[in-house]
Amino acid sequence: MSDALDAAREVARSPLALLAVTLAGYQLGRWIQQRSGGHALAQPVLVAIVVTGLAITVLDVDYPEYRSGVELIAFWLGPATVALAVPLHRQADRLKGFVVPMLVAVVVGAVVSITSAVLLARALGADEALEKTLATKAATTPVAIALTDALGGIPPLAAVFAIIIGILSAITAPAVLDLLRIRDRRARGLAVGAVSHGIGASRMLREDETEGAFAGLAMGLSALAISLLVPVLALVLF
Amino acid sequence: MIAGLTWLVGFQLLGELVVRVTDVSVPGPVAGMMFLFVYLRLRRYDDAGSIVQAGTALLRHLQxxxxxxxxxxxxxxxxxxxDALPIGVAMVGSWLLGLVAVGWTAVGLERLLGRPRDDLPGHLPETGTT
Structure with a gap:
């Protein structure tokens, strides 16, 4: 009897089961999204993270073990990021008359988001390692990790911050943009991609192809801007 | 599908290679995206092509x-x-400030250059866009 239980537990903790839980969590998220008529809170990524997080806690699987078990899913993030060139290509006519505003806006946005994260954290009594970790959170996850490492922050936490900000943005950004009266779809996509990388872009892709295309482009441009600006701003801020 | 995926992985590989060789701190896939965009433009790539098909399929499940x-x-x-308080305030605050900075800078410059756009349905009387 206990042999059977052990065997069942072993299967439940296998990479295949972890993969199944992750996929099932995502499917549940999509189902809820459809059922709720595309409600902003019902982002499949959020539902999947909650379901999977609970599952690995119950199964007592630690995160590194989970992460290596689902490498098969994580792998596709790379090709999917490359694929963001596709909507951009289809929307390329819309770049006309927008290149200068776009480049200036991304640089301004990078300065504002790095500086404000550090200063707000400092004002509320965060230590320096935490300030440095927060500085890079607008960048796409691998950039945030690399920059935080170079700066002397806490790299895994930088990834967590980048993900959380992405989800926050996926849920609220379209409504906030409406409040800000930003009505040019290019500018809407640009703003979201610049502050919340691929997860923000995934929401905008669902809303509208132009918004998604410019969010993807902004993610790339702001990764570049943040990488170049963080070392410079660090001289002033720290 | 596989043809398109092969192209995407190929451009990711090119991105990784260029990033490593030139030592810029941009992720390989992001560089790959830029290269693929240039390639699609130069080739005037068709919507029915395998890269568009595979790319669109992947992006549908980006989350x-x-x-x-x-x-x-x-x-x-x-x-x-x-550290919930400093973390929460710094994250939400700087996210919001960044969003405002990017959005308003872009729209403001467009207006300066005389090419404002209004893509959304509905009408806001206060904004002078047409």
Missing amino acids: LFFVPAGVGVVAYLSVLGH
């Missing part, structure tokens, strides 16, 4: 691919709880 990294949040819940 799925963030789940493995996202579950890492669970492992850091205690750290997040400890």
